[in-house]
Amino acid sequence: MTARVLDGRAVARQIYEEVGKAVSERLARGGSRPKLATVIVGEDQASITYVELKQRNARAVGIESEDHRLPATTTTDELLELTERLNEDDSVSGILIQQPAPKQIDMRRVIFALDPVKDVDGFHPVNAGLVALGMPDGVEPNTPAGIVELLERCGVAIEGANAVVVGRSNLVGKPTALLLLRRNATVTLCHTRTRDLAEHTQRADILVAAAGRANLIGKEMVKPGAAVVDVSTNWEGGHQVGDLGPGVEEVAGWLTPNPGGVGPMTRAMLIKNTYEAEVRRRP
């Protein structure tokens, strides 16, 4: 079997088109233009490139973007001050604070200080709690929301499926499990203390690999025909690779390319969340 592609780039394009259309229609009705405020602390080149890409994605669909750069010596209080200003700025729909921030910054305090309605990353505990409770008004975190959206739009049946998520981080694994559960999958969450990882992955109709360990999932660990989502971004010999070993594409029914699977979906969901944050504030 050669797996069908869970093409994150193509599905992300669809989402940008839909959001772009919704923004134009909103403006034509006299509605407000959504705005994404981005914040970078320090001069980390990868963070700068990543945020610039997100801003380009926003502008391309008619969402305004506003860039805030703070020096690497910024204190938590100074970042809290900016966060508070952006919370109160009525023109700002969504706030993205790029991570990792320099070590002296207490990101927990900063995330807690965000207005949950403007938390387009879905990191605030109010949003995490609403998502955990299965309530529709919580902002879903971008990567897990992107994974589920990708599966749904590619026609992978989630309801009733055995879904196995490898990795239980608050950023990826845990919320992905919750979103799959909300769509009525039977979910197993695996981690480093899982006794026999293969025993679980071999039963997975949907397998989400988010461990950040290259070659963790060998082809013998994959159920024939399974939908496999390779979230991880490991670097090997200057190339991005995920968690999958060679030959998984011969066994899986569906497979994300890596790169080109979850990454583009993550950025698209940020843009969708920003549009939805504005709609929530000003229907």
Ligand code: NAP
């Ligand atoms: P993380 O915080 O390091 O969490 C990794 C998780 O994997 C942990 O729960 C860990 O278990 C589990 N794990 C590690 N080794 C394992 C093993 N041998 N067997 C079973 N479980 C194992 O990482 P993260 O933030 O969730 O990110 C995961 C990967 O996704 C990273 O490569 C990251 O770069 C990538 N990522 C990609 C995107 C994207 O847009 N494509 C977005 C976010 C993250 P314990 O809890 O027991 O330690």
